[in-house]
Amino acid sequence: MIASAVHRRSFLHLAAATPLLARENQLPQYRIVTRYPARPGVGMPEPYRARVVRVHSEGSIDPVSEKIDEGKVREMLSRGMRSLTGESSDAAAWSRFITPKDVVGIKVNCSGAPRVMSNPEVVGGIVANLTAIGVPPEQIYIYERFADQVKTVGYDKHVPAGVHFDTAENGRGSILGYDPYTYVEVDFFGEEDTRSYLTRLVSAKFTKIINVPNMKEHQAAGVTGCLKNIGYGDFSNVARSHRYAKTNTYSFIGTLASVEPLRSRTVLHIMDGLRGVWHAGPFSRSKKFRFFPKQIMFGTDPVAMDRLLIDVIEAKRKAEGAPSIFDRSPSRIREDDTPQRDPAYNHFVREPGHVEYASTLGLGEYDIKKIKVIEL
Amino acid sequence: MLLLLAAALPSLFWDGGASTAPALKENQISRIAVPAASLDSWKAVAGVAAEAADPSGAIKLLKPAVNYRPDQASASTAPWVDSNGWRFLRDPGGRFYYDAPGESAALAAAEAYVYGVQALVHTDTNGLKPFTQIIAFLKSLPEASPHPLVNIGYEDDGSAQSGELMNLLVRRNLLFRLVSTPDPKLNITVAFGSSAYPKTEKDPSVLAQLVRSNLTDDKRLVRIYGSEVVIARLTGGGGRVRVHLLNYAATSRPVLGLRVSVEGKYPHHRIYAYRVPDAKLLDFDPAAAGRTEFTIPNLREYTVIDLSR
Numbered sequence: 068m069i070a071s072a073v074h075r076r077s078f079l080h081l082a083a084a085t086p087l088l089a090r091e092n093q094l095p096q097y098r099i100v101t102r103y104p105a106r107p108g109v110g111m112p113e114p115y116r117a118r119v120v121r122v123h124s125e126g127s128i129d130p131v132s133e134k135i136d137e138g139k140v141r142e143m144l145s146r147g148m149r150s151l152t153g154e155s156s157d158a159a160a161w162s163r164f165i166t167p168k169d170v171v172g173i174k175v176n177c178s179g180a181p182r183v184m185s186n187p188e189v190v191g192g193i194v195a196n197l198t199a200i201g202v203p204p205e206q207i208y209i210y211e212r213f214a215d216q217v218k219t220v221g222y223d224k225h226v227p228a229g230v231h232f233d234t235a236e237n238g239r240g241s242i243l244g245y246d247p248y249t250y251v252e253v254d255f256f257g258e259e260d261t262r263s264y265l266t267r268l269v270s271a272k273f274t275k276i277i278n279v280p281n282m283k284e285h286q287a288a289g290v291t292g293c294l295k296n297i298g299y300g301d302f303s304n305v306a307r308s309h310r311y312a313k314t315n316t317y318s319f320i321g322t323l324a325s326v327e328p329l330r331s332r333t334v335l336h337i338m339d340g341l342r343g344v345w346h347a348g349p350f351s352r353s354k355k356f357r358f359f360p361k362q363i364m365f366g367t368d369p370v371a372m373d374r375l376l377i378d379v380i381e382a383k384r385k386a387e388g389a390p391s392i393f394d395r396s397p398s399r400i401r402e403d404d405t406p407q408r409d410p411a412y413n414h415f416v417r418e419p420g421h422v423e424y425a426s427t428l429g430l431g432e433y434d435i436k437k438i439k440v441i442e443l
Numbered sequence: 444m445l446l447l448l449a450a451a452l453p454s455l456f457w458d459g460g461a462s463t464a465p466a467l468k469e470n471q472i473s474r475i476a477v478p479a480a481s482l483d484s485w486k487a488v489a490g491v492a493a494e495a496a497d498p499s500g501a502i503k504l505l506k507p508a509v510n511y512r513p514d515q516a517s518a519s520t521a522p523w524v525d526s527n528g529w530r531f532l533r534d535p536g537g538r539f540y541y542d543a544p545g546e547s548a549a550l551a552a553a554e555a556y557v558y559g560v561q562a563l564v565h566t567d568t569n570g571l572k573p574f575t576q577i578i579a580f581l582k583s584l585p586e587a588s589p590h591p592l593v594n595i596g597y598e599d600d601g602s603a604q605s606g607e608l609m610n611l612l613v614r615r616n617l618l619f620r621l622v623s624t625p626d627p628k629l630n631i632t633v634a635f636g637s638s639a640y641p642k643t644e645k646d647p648s649v650l651a652q653l654v655r656s657n658l659t660d661d662k663r664l665v666r667i668y669g670s671e672v673v674i675a676r677l678t679g680g681g682g683r684v685r686v687h688l689l690n691y692a693a694t695s696r697p698v699l700g701l702r703v704s705v706e707g708k709y710p711h712h713r714i715y716a717y718r719v720p721d722a723k724l725l726d727f728d729p730a731a732a733g734r735t736e737f738t739i740p741n742l743r744e745y746t747v748i749d750l751s752r
Contacts (some may be wrong), residue, residue, distance in 0.1 A: 204544075240670070240699075241669075241699040241700040242668070242669040242700040242701070242702060243699060243700035243725075243738070243740060244700075246702075247702055247736065247738055248727045248728070257648075257652045257655070259504070259615055259667065259671060260667070260668050260671065261667065261668075261671070262702070264668075264702075304669075306450055
């Protein structure tokens with residue numbers, strides 16, 4: 068009887084004994100394989116680098132019933148998109164990014180579904196704007212990695228007939244929905260399967276992608292916003308990066324998000340912050356760690372938006388008396404279920420630095436002083 | 444060659460009495476190995492040829508399977524694979540014995556066949572049909588060289604500790620054969636017990652990882668992506684490679700989507716897939732940086748891919 072993975076203990080032992088493998092504190096070596104050339108200036112983080120619009124609406128969600136006011140959401144979308152683009156009409160604003168010929172993928176986040184996810188009212192509003200500028204419903208895809216999560220949400224009740232719902236993995240673990248010619252290869256800890264493939268939807272079907280993440284703390288990544296939703300949400304075999312307390316989320320998230328054609332086809336980010344998770348994310352199994360920022364952020368710069376997300380999560384945790392997501396104290400790591408109950412503890416050393424790391428890959432602006440935030 | 448392949452087919456070891464003959468006939472089983480004590484009674488049964496076999500002297504094998512033990516492997520769902528390849532490599536001329544009830548009989552028979560060893564497969568009534576089907580499949584495979592393709596030499600001291608390292612190498616698809624001295628035709632030699640691979644290291648996974656690191660992934664003859672429960676073996680020569688793939692989780696679920704990368708460029712291929720009608724390879728790429736890559740959409744217990752130049 069054998070284990071197919073190297074224990075963390077074994078790995079550290081080996082790393083200490085073997086210079087070749089002594090890489091615990093080094094960045095992993097990534098090999099990106101893609102047939103798609105770089106397209107400078109197209110997609111993330113352009114054309115609105117270092118610019119974020121944040122729309123707050125107090126009545127957008129009722130914290131008690133968690134019922135969402137769809138009308139207010141539509142209004143938030145309108146104000147946000149017009150402000151981001153400087154256009155005076157919704158149609159003109161959306162047309163800055165999408166044409167009727169495009170095949171549009173809307174990357175939702177359902178990892179916390181059915182409790183916290185890209186809300187169907189927000190996604191429905193996005194679809195309404197797309198069809199209003201002439202995109203046929205048949206050219207719109209709401210997509211995620213895992214079918215079992217998406218099915219719990221009920222997006223179909225909020226979008227017109229013809230809109231597709233698609234996932235990379237209809238059966239968990241199958242790679243048939245992924246593109247074997249586009250992948251990131253990396254060996255984190257001696258795992259046998261060292262490849263993470265890009266979903267075929269992105270490489271073979273979509274011409275444009277709209278990213279719709281949530282506002283969530285993430286036990287491994289620190290936060291899960293634009294970068295993680297578009298990076299981890301579009302590739303296979305990514306959970307291996309956080310198999311042990313010290314994870315590789317720091318560099319893996321940005322690396323995945325930078326792969327072509329994902330980077331250049333992702334043209335807009337709309338961060339659904341009506342409802343969020345400030346601890347034990349991303350799944351939100353406990354309601355006590357849920358909160359209600361009642362806001363939506365708009366932009367094309369995922370780093371700038373995630374930089375603001377860090378502040379949102381930090382402020383909430385501080386208000387709750389929880390340690391910072393930048394806290395790396397080993398004493399706060401627990402392997403049991405304590406972190407699911409007590410926000411003083413966590414399963415991993417969080418890596419919110421992944422946002423700043425992504426900026427070094429050309430994915431956007433991290434310096435808060437250089438980010439222009441428009442508050443509405 | 445045909446005789447050699449035929450000899451490698453596993454035998455059904457059946458300890459049921461002659462009164463169970465209808466169950467065998469129902470599954471078109473006409474040859475069995477039986478305990479010596481029951482040989483006479485079976486000789487009286489028409490349509491079933493019996494010969495005596497004594498499993499007590501055979502090497503007992505694990506039932507090939509996968510066990511998901513998250514509490515032992517890691518925080519993940521990394522599986523534990525019960526495979527027997529290392530036992531065959533240590534003792535290729537040995538006699539082996541499986542206790543493989545039900546569906547596992549097929550995987551057991553396929554595993555023994557892949558390594559070309561003599562094996563008795565003991566199963567129950569539920570295992571008769573799977574056994575019959577896999578034997579029919581094995582007989583249908585075209586003739587091919589059984590010569591194993593490896594690039595690691597392994598100096599085995601016969602110890603249990605060495606066996607466990609061999610077990611891990613098989614599991615990780617690090618293809619090796621036993622050597623008594625380093626063979627310059629192989630990329631590396633693993634001398635178990637040497638300073639490079641010391642016995643003082645009690646965790647065999649550390650040594651297995653060291654073997655992989657010393658070989659380097661670029662030189663691996665075969666890589667598997669998309670599953671942690673598939674073991675590969677390569678045989679062939681002269682511009683032909685037979686890729687054997689065993690799915691150790693097959694009794695619970697097929698592997699739906701497996702990417703395989705084989706060292707060398709082979710523009711031609713044929714697939715033979717057990718329990719998958721009209722099987723085809725997807726995204727076949729014979730020009731992937733000196734390697735041939737392809738996707739298998741559905742892998743049950745056993746699939747063979749013949750590659751050629």
